Amino acid sequence: MAVSYSFVAFFNSISSSYSSSFSKPSLGSLKPHYGLRVDSKNSSRRLVLSCSSSHMDSNSDTMDIGQTQVSSTAxxxxxxxxxxxxxxxxxxxxxxxxxxxxxxxxxxxxxxxxxxxxxxxxxxxxxxxxxxxxxxxxxxxxxxxxxxxxxxxxxxxxxxxxxxxxxxxxxxxxxxxxxxxxxxxxxxxxxxxxxxxxxxxxxxxxxxxxxxxxxxxxxxxxxxxxxxxxxxxxxxxxxxxxxxxxxxxxxxxxxxxxxxxxxxxxxxxxxxxxxxxxxxxxxxxxxxxxxxxxxxxxxxxxxxxxxxxxxxxxxxxxxxxxxxxxxxxxxxxx
CATH class of the missing domain: 3.40.1160.10 (Acetylglutamate kinase-like)
Incomplete structure (x- = not known):
């Protein structure tokens, strides 16, 4: 089945953009953005939804699509x-x-x-x-x-x-x-x-x-x-x-x-x-x-x-x- 060239180009640009953003982070220089990124450790298994700000820390909110989130509130x-x-x-x-x-x-x-x-x-x-x-x-x-x-x-x-x-x-x-x-x-x-x-x-x-x-x-x-x-x-x-x-x-x-x-x-x-x-x-x-x-x-x-x-x-x-x-x-x- 043929795939539109414009869609492929768009996806490649997105991938390269987020790949470069997360491979060489610069503290204090990143602007707030929301997007999807592929986990560099195991890209075939995990897709992470990330919300990052200008100050990155180890407690940034992530959601693993492959895992079920259970609410702790009844x-x-x-x-x-x-x-x-x-x-x-x-x-x-x-x-x-x-x-x-x-x-x-x-x-x-x-x-x-x-x-x-x-x-x-x-x-x-x-x-x-x-x-x-x-x-x-x-x-x-x-x-x-x-x-x-x-x-x-x-x-x-x-x-x-x-x-x-x-x-x-x-x-x-x-x-x-x-x-x-x-x-x-x-x-x-x-x-x-x-x-x-x-x-x-x-x-x-x-x-x-x-x-x-x-x-x-x-x-x-x-x-x-x-x-x-x-x-x-x-x-x-x-x-x-x-x-x-x-x-x-x-x-x-x-x-x-x-x-x-x-x-x-x-x-x-x-x-x-x-x-x-x-x-x-x-x-x-x-x-x-x-x-x-x-x-x-x-x-x-x-x-x-x-x-x-x-x-x-x-x-x-x-x-x-x-x-x-x-x-x-x-x-x-x-």
Whole structure:
């Protein structure tokens, strides 16, 4: 293939110019310039990008194109060593946070309370800055609950559930916007295609996002009617190899009785999967609990409205109720 003579002449002039500049340096006589030079010791292996000034010293900045430069700074301003030390202090390294739609409503003055979403965003930021990978599944009960509307005006259960899935997408987009407003890179993935507003759920892509430090919000449940977002949380947790489901609700945990009717109801610290199913405790639906049991996924049920509960739950401190796991002996009830 013919090579333009002008290009060859230009390259030869560049090479000769930089060769002479670096072979006979004169201190104090070199003018500031930026350019490429070939390492005279091993020109076939190393290409050096050099920024030189009128006073050359041994600490001039160079970048070896053949080597990978690794940043020593972690996200949110921590050094890598600080992030690794903080990460090792946490009980779980990849978690799935399940946020119910009712929790997003806050005081129920409106469907979504911006104060609640901002509180969630700040809590998630506090743990992602430590290197913890966080995925989120959102419910839609604050906008539309399919099981409650089924049968109304001829609305069948499947159609009602699909409307409920759309409600979770609305919550996910709102939560994504809140998180990105404070600098948290976030992706929304939906169980059925809505390519104009979110990515389709692809397991490998979701895992890659997490590995890059992004928060992934899973919306539209499982994409199938007759399944709750609790089941979607258990399913996504198993698929992305998360270590725990953190179920954030508007109650402090699981009680032995309804605390709204029984003031003496006792908050349970730990439960087994069998106790949840045999006592028919209204923690998660049976499909979700069974899926967690089969995959050895612990579940932590806690109150979202208490500040700091998300980070405390991730660190393994005694918050809420732990299902299917053991408490850290060093943790203290807060």
């Amino acid at each position: 996200p949110f301003g921590l050094t890598m060593s600080e992030a690794n030390m903080s990460r090792s202090s946490c009980k779980w390294q990849r978690v799935l946070l399940k946020v119910s739609g009712e929790a997003l409503a806050g005081d129920r003055a409106q469907n979504i309370d911006p104060k609640v979403t901002m509180s969630i965003a700040r809590e998630v930021a506090a743990v992602t800055r430590l290197g913890i990978e966080v995925a989120i599944v959102v419910g839609g009960g604050n906008i539309f609950r399919g099981s409650s509307w089924a049968g109304s005006s001829g609305l069948d259960r499947s159609s009602a559930d699909y409307i409920g899935m759309l409600a979770t997408v609305m919550n996910a987009i709102f939560l994504q916007a809140t998180m990105e407003s404070i600098g948290i890179p976030t992706r929304v993935q939906t169980a059925f295609r809505m390519s104009e507003v979110a990515e389709p759920y692809i397991r490998r892509r979701a895992v890659r996002h997490l590995e890059k430090g992004r928060v992934v919000i899973f919306a539209a449940g499982t994409g199938n009617p007759f399944f709750t977002t609790d089941t979607a949380a258990a399913l996504r947790c198993a698929e992305i190899n998360a270590e725990v489901v953190l179920k954030a609700t508007n109650v402090d945990g699981v009680f032995d009785d309804d605390p709204r009717t029984n003031p003496n109801a006792r908050l349970l610290d730990t439960l087994t999967y069998q106790e949840v199913t045999s006592k028919d405790l209204s923690v998660m639906d049976m499909t979700a609990i069974t899926l967690c049991q089969e995959n050895n996924i612990p579940v932590v049920v806690f109150n979202l409205s208490n500040p700091g509960n998300i980070s405390r739950a991730i660190k393994g401190e005694r918050v809420g109720t732990l299902i299917g796991g053991t408490r850290n002996s060093m943790a203290a009830r807060t």
